Amino acid sequence: MSTLHVIDHPMIQHKLTIMRDKETPSSVFRQLLYEISLMMGYEVTRDFPLQDVEVETPLEVATLKKIAGKKVAIVPILRAGLGMVDGLRELIPVARVGFIGLYRDETTHQPVPYYCKLPKGMEHRMCILTDPMLATGGSACDAIDLVKKTGCKDIRLMCLVAAPEGVRKVQETHPDVDIYVAAVDRELNSNCYILPGLGDAGDRIFGTI
Numbered sequence: 667m668s669t670l671h672v673i674d675h676p677m678i679q680h681k682l683t684i685m686r687d688k689e690t691p692s693s694v695f696r697q698l699l700y701e702i703s704l705m706m707g708y709e710v711t712r713d714f715p716l717q718d719v720e721v722e723t724p725l726e727v728a729t730l731k732k733i734a735g736k737k738v739a740i741v742p743i744l745r746a747g748l749g750m751v752d753g754l755r756e757l758i759p760v761a762r763v764g765f766i767g768l769y770r771d772e773t774t775h776q777p778v779p780y781y782c783k784l785p786k787g788m789e790h791r792m793c794i795l796t797d798p799m800l801a802t803g804g805s806a807c808d809a810i811d812l813v814k815k816t817g818c819k820d821i822r823l824m825c826l827v828a829a830p831e832g833v834r835k836v837q838e839t840h841p842d843v844d845i846y847v848a849a850v851d852r853e854l855n856s857n858c859y860i861l862p863g864l865g866d867a868g869d870r871i872f873g874t875i
Contacts, residue, residue, distance in 0.1 A: 668837050671846045673709050678702050678848050682826065686864040692873040696749060699798065699871065702826065702848060703753025710794055710822055710846050711738075711758070736792060739764055739785050739818075743797040743809050746868035750796035750824065762791070766812055768805045770858075777805040782812050789817030798867035800828035800847065802858050803835030810840045826867070827851055829860045 681698045684690055690698075717734040720727060738761040742748045745767075755761060767781030785791065793813050800806055806823055813821055821843045823836060828847045831854050836845055851860045859866075869875045 667841050669844045670833055670837070670850075671709060671844060672850060673706050673846060673848055675705060678705055682848050682864075685826075685870075686862065688865065690870075692870060695870045699749045699826070699867075700753045700756075703750040703796070703824075704756050705753075706824060706846060706848065707754045707757040707794075710754075710824055737787070737790055738762070739788060739791040739793045741766055741784065741793055741795050741809070741813065743768055743795065743805055744781065746798050746866075746871060747796040749798060749867070749871040750826075754794060754796070754824075761794075764788075766795075766809045768808060770805065777808050779808060779812070784813065784816055788813065789819070791818060792820040793818050793822070795821060795823045796825075797823075798826040798871075799860060799863070800825040800832035800836070800845070801854060801860050802829075803832035803839070806832065806836050807839045810836070810843055822846060827860055827863060829854045 681702050685695055685698050714736050715734040716731040718729050719732045721730050738758050740751055740754050740761045741764040742751050743766050751763060762785035764784035768777040768779050771778055795809055810821055823843055824846045826848050828850050833845060851863055853861055855861050
């Protein structure tokens with residue numbers, strides 16, 4: 667079974683509360699999402715392997731640690747997942763970025779794929795899938811399926827807010843994929859929106875409310 671990591675650092679919880687407020691403007695919402703994504707990235711990459719390297723400091727030669735050549739792909743689920751990319755790229759500037767396009771059918775609430783462009787060599791990369799909201803889990807599972815078709819074995823799902831229903835679906839469908847979230851909310855409503863949630867993340871990021 668995959669592991670659910672709830673990253674409940676006080677600064678993340680504080681910023682997330684501001685994001686939930688319906689009066690928070692898009693500009694502030696985007697900035698806070700950037701900041702939270704950067705902070706969550708530290709936990710997503712906590713287990714990166716290290717190697718010893720020799721460095722000459724201004725005072726002496728020392729044996730120190732560097733990341734051991736880990737290749738990373740950041741793959742946002744369009745469109746809302748785009749809001750989490752810049753924070754992660756600030757942390758991992760050499761990461762390649764791919765894109766998976768899915769939209770939700772408003773009648774069936776099921777994800778419909780329309781675009782997929784991933785970096786080369788995904789089978790040798792660790793993939794961080796980003797989507798602010800993990801609601802039913804349908805989009806996340808479909809996106810994970812697309813990434814797995816490339817041969818990628820190390821996939822991590824990074825979301826801002828999750829519903830218990832979405833967490834269960836991902837864990838049952840993809841037990842090898844760990845989930846990183848800032849909060850697990852109460853439930854989904856009849857329209858499959860997370861409660862208390864923060865509304866439609868894409869609309870709030872891009873001001874299309």
